[in-house]
């Protein structure tokens with residue numbers, strides 16, 4: 001039996017003097033912690049990429065996109081790009097091959113896209129900093145805006161469309177029952193501790209022949225560990241709370257048995273005006289909802305009578321209403337706020353929900369935290385008590401287990417596929433942290449990215465930032481530095497988000513600067529590096545962000561860039577193997593280049609980023625405690641952007657933030 005060691009790493013203090021003494025940082029040359037790891041070849045998957053959402057030009061098209069997949073009207077599916085382990089970088093006399101680009105200009109934020117999607121007009125929108133609390137506002141001063149949700153996604157139905165709204169049977173170890181709850185830990189069944197595939201095949205399970213055909217066409221043969229662990233239990237009708245590492249196939253694990261629920265239900269009458277919805281899947285973000293619906297569509301290939309639809313914020317409610325009327329579905333994938341909107345405003349919708357037999361909460365811990373809880377409770381009140389409930393996530397903190405009775409029956413089964421003594425992250429993902437003064441962050445980020453690009457021609461990088469407006473600032477900066485970047489956050493129109501997300505999914509040689517809208521569940525293949533700039537909201541969010549790389553057993557790298565006063569985060573994640581990174585050399589030239597690039601970034605974007613930054617850290621329990629120190633730090637951030645005089649903030653906003661009369665702040 002493989003023995004797993006929990007690496008208790010000594011977290012070394014960063015010493016600024018070391019900055020110059022260390023050689024150029026080569027992320028990809030650092031040997032993996034688990035040197036013996038070989039990514040499993042992913043041989044059985046003639047991978048398919050879903051229809052190009054870059055064709056989606058307006059909200060109406062977006063709304064119809066999943067329908068088009070169902071009816072085969074969407075763009076022909078394209079064969080996958082390379083799967084399996086990454087190839088070494090191709091170098092040709094210093095020329096580095098780059099792919100991707102689409103209709104965006106390399107290295108520059110696309111101006112057409114900016115104009116078309118109104119980027120400039122939303123620069124002074126509010127930015128929410130912490131779920132359920134006041135976030136900073138960028139100018140209009142409307143309280144409604146303050147109360148909107150930011151990047152935690154995203155869907156807030158009640159504001160407007162721009163606001164938003166995630167076993168091995170034989171070897172299972174039963175830890176016993178407490179209060180009727182079964183707790184089961186089901187370790188990976190083959191191929192070492194990090195294998196995500198089990199030895200069991202789907203055809204060994206009692207699923208319908210048509211579903212099996214769909215699974216085969218999707219390229220799935222063996223079940224992943226979480227699928228093997230949960231399928232038999234779910235098929236028996238039990239409520240399940242399941243935990244499995246990121247990128248290990250949880251979506252299919254809940255979709256397949258959900259489809260079987262519909263298969264076993266009496267067929268709806270074709271003429272029935274309001275046919276029942278049998279399966280309701282709730283995801284915290286729009287991207288995730290679309291992704292889950294697309295996966296369901298794949299699996300439903302041979303079930304022509306079963307329909308799936310998606311309802312998400314950012315599209316016109318009336319369009320969704322029309323679409324649901326025209327193409328009634330038995331499986332509905334939704335984000336919480338928009339679902340509530342339909343419950344309250346769509347004629348006949350509430351009665352359709354009375355047919356729900358299976359409720360799925362994807363990213364369950366996130367859906368049960370305070371930002372979504374009210375919506376979820378309202379939704380649960382609108383569906384029958386007699387139903388099966390499935391909750392999945394890569395992180396299930398104790399607090400969530402304590403409140404999961406909100407949705408689950410008392411005798412639910414808790415299935416944990418993360419082995420005892422193993423971390424919630426993948427051992428094939430090298431995790432590093434870099435602690436450096438704030439004024440070094442932008443040059444360091446640039447140096448990290450340049451180095452990574454030089455090492456891997458197929459680079460595909462996600463850069464996570466703390467808020468939407470800081471995301472925009474960093475994207476602007478990296479664009480000015482001629483890196484091939486895109487940005488995605490909650491202040492972008494949904495059609496733009498969908499387009500960029502799809503482009504990044506298919507691309508290589510691209511950097512996506514993002515807020516936490518991309519933190520959970522989004523399945524971008526072959527991400528080579530995840531950079532997290534600044535304090536993650538919590539350890540769970542760190543894990544989910546990191547989980548965008550190292551999916552399906554592949555290798556990956558993660559780097560967390562912190563200021564010294566953010567270093568306390570490492571103590572909260574001390575069970576994770578986050579090692580100290582060698583510091584990349586930032587030569588004076590690089591520094592100057594970054595300063596020059598910053599001077600080209602629009603003033604209003606810097607102002608919005610300052611305010612957002614202040615709001616984000618103000619909401620942090622530790623950093624926000626000492627308001628005087630907070631303002632000092634915010635002003636340091638302002639100087640990092642080249643603004644020695646910090647931008648003025650509306651008095652109302654300062655009042656809401658509890659920052660009135662704090663020295664160092666300028667009000668207007």
Ligand SMILES: Nc1ncnc2c1ncn2[C@@H]1O[C@H](COP(=O)(O)OP(=O)(O)OP(=O)(O)O)[C@@H](O)[C@H]1O
Nearest residue numbers: 220222223224246247248249250251252394521523
């Ligand atoms: N049985 C299978 N065999 C091979 N590939 C699979 C199988 N099941 C799912 N996959 C693929 O694995 C990838 C990851 O799946 P998925 O996105 O569901 O992961 P996840 O566990 O939900 O991740 P996260 O925690 O980040 O949400 C997807 O590309 C999916 O198509």
